[in-house]
Amino acid sequence: MKTGVEVKKVIHQLVQQLINQAISAQLMEKQDEIYARNKILSLLHLTEFKEAEAAGETGQDIPDLLEQLIEYACAHKVIEDIFDDKEIFSSKLMNCLIPRPSAVNRLFFEKYHQSPESATEYFYEFSKNSNYIQMKRIRNNIEYKVDTDYGEIDITVNLSKPEKDPRSIELEQTMEKTDYPKCLLCVENEGYAGRIGYPARSNHRMIRVDLLGEDWYLQFSPYIYYHEHCILLSEKHTDMKICPTTFLQIITFVEQFPHYFVGSNADLPIVGGSILSHNHYQGGHYEFAMAKADSDWTFEMSGFPDVKCSIVKWPMSVIRLHSEQISALVEAGAHILKQWQNYSDDTLGIISRTGETPHNTITPIARKNGDVFELDLVLRNNRTSDAHPLGIFHPHEDVHHIKKENIGLIEVMGLAVLPARLKVELEQVQKFILGEIHHVADYHSAWAEELKVRYKDVANQANVEVxxxxxxxxxxxxxxxxxxxFKRDEKGKAGFYRFIRTLDME
Known part of the structure; x- marks a missing residue:
């Protein structure tokens, strides 16, 4: 057991090492060292610091140092040993080491004048080094690619979000309800300490972006699924709504950041994202399989001679528009949106509305290739039926054992975000195929039996995971x-042609 003097020496070393790492990661300046140290000491309820005791360097990363400081804080009753308190404390520690939002924005736009890529690279590294993007947890995700007829699709089993302990869950149920911040995306999250049941955001920073004269904010997703996975959110807490302004906003954004794509989840339940109460987009510096996909066939809209139109070779129903002129692209997109919102085809189960309830909407994505802007419009419909109570154009029951959740923007483009349960369950399926176990989860049993028969002569320890x-x-x-x-069979293709023909009707 360490003596009090030894514990002090260790904690002083950890504090100094954290500061050294922050300086090395360019989160702070050397001249701010004493100020940052005193802020951290205050959080740890320490009243002194001996530099001689803090000598020595272990080379540990920031997340590892934070974990040790949190262990000390729990052991010395500075905080309770529960998930939410530890998250809040970790965020507060990092906030001692990073600049205020105005300074982050100033440096971002200094780099933007060099190039947009330099600006986003800086902010991405800053967000990772400040532990807002918790890379240590994200590295737990299982990520791989699968080659298909549509290109390489991305698969991610999401293991980055830790499970809460029972005490945190219990406390969350007793907390007084508050509407501040109104949601997880609101600008009021910047620097918000957090509380039981609400994530810590002391080390959260956002970039101010002018979008058509309105204030928008750029941040990175704390649980990134691809390179520079960003969120662009409105200052106003207003519902998501796909409209012509949506197309203009996302195209204007890629005009400012031409190395990024940006898109929106659909604005209706079932086919929309998890947050429909706050207008926002997602983007990043990544090229998905859908962006690389070829055209199936092309068509023209007589009212838009400056816009090239095609149907994308993709499992979902995607119209791709190309133009060098933003206004022409927006007007063409608006025309297609209006037509689709009011389009029905009973033979394919497409009904535009039930009474006053709309069913048709679009998942839009914008990008820029050289001087040409691209606008992808993914046609969506959120109807349900007795046969498909979760959605007719939603994952059907035979795939629910793998993916049951909404198909949002990221999935649409070709990246599967799969639940954490699959890590263990897929390992069991592998063992079942090899005959090492004789039971798997009930919802995997039929699939596992099918695979066992299919691969009985080829599966072995070396290849079964693949x-x-x-x-x-x-x-x-x-x-x-x-x-x-519109399915990719003959009936679906004929239906797609019928819809495209309506785009040229007066």
Whole structure:
């Protein structure tokens, strides 16, 4: 057991090492060292610091140092040993080491004048080094690619979000309800300490972006799924709404940041994202399989001679528009949106509305290639039926054992975000194929039996993981096919042609 003097020496070393790492990561200046140290000492309820005791360097990363400081804080009753308190304390520690939002924005736009890429690279590294993006947790995710007829799709089993302890869950149920911040995306989250049941954001920073004269904010997702996975959010807490302004905003954004794509979840339940109460977009510096996909066929809209139009070779129903002129692209997109919102085809189960309830909407994505802007419009419909109570154009029951959740923007583009339960369950399926176990989760049993028969002569310890991963990729393709309003069979293609013909009708 360490003596009090030894504990003090260790904690002083940890504090100094954290500061050294922050300086090395360019989160702070050397001249701010004493100020930052005193802020951290205050949080730890320490009243002195001996530099001689703090000598020595272990080379530990910031997340590891934070974990040790949190252990000290719990052991010395500075905070309670519960998940939310530890998250809040960790965020507060990092906030001692990073500049205020105005300074972050100033440096961002200094770099922007060099190039937009330099600006976002700086902010991305800053967000990771400040532990707002918790890379240590994100590295736990299982990530791989599967080759398909549509290109390489991305598969991610999301293991980055830790489970809360029972005490945190219990306390959350007793907390007084508050509407501040109104949601997880609101600008009031910047620097917000957090509380039981609400994430810590002391180390959160946002970039101010002018979008058509309105104030918008750029941040990175704390649980990134691809390179520079960003969120662009409105200052106003208003519901998401896909409209012509949406197209103009996302195209204007990629005009400012031409190395990024940006898109929106659909604005209706079932086919929309998890947060429909705050207008926002997602983007990043990444090229998805859908962006690389070729055209199936092209068409023209006589009212828009400056816009090239095509149908994308993709499991879902995607119209791609190209133009060098932003106004022409927005007007063409608006025309298609209006037509789609009022379009029905009973033979394909597409009904535009039930009474006053709309069913048709669009998932839009914008990007820029050289001087040409691209606008992808993914046609969506959120109807349900007795046969498909979760959605007709939603993952069907035969794939729910792999993916049951909404198909949002990220999935639409070809990245499957799969639940954490699959880590263990897919390992069990692999063992089942090899005959090492004789039972799997009930909802996997039929699939596992099918794979066991298919691979009985080829599966072995060396290749079974790859085989199962490829089969998961096939399941995800089926998920996307289920979400297509116009299937890629002859009936669906004929239906797509019928809709496209309406775009030229007066």
């Amino acid at each position: 085989l199962v991963r490829e089969e998961v990729g096939k399941k995800f393709l089926k998920v996307l096919e289920d979400a297509a309003v």
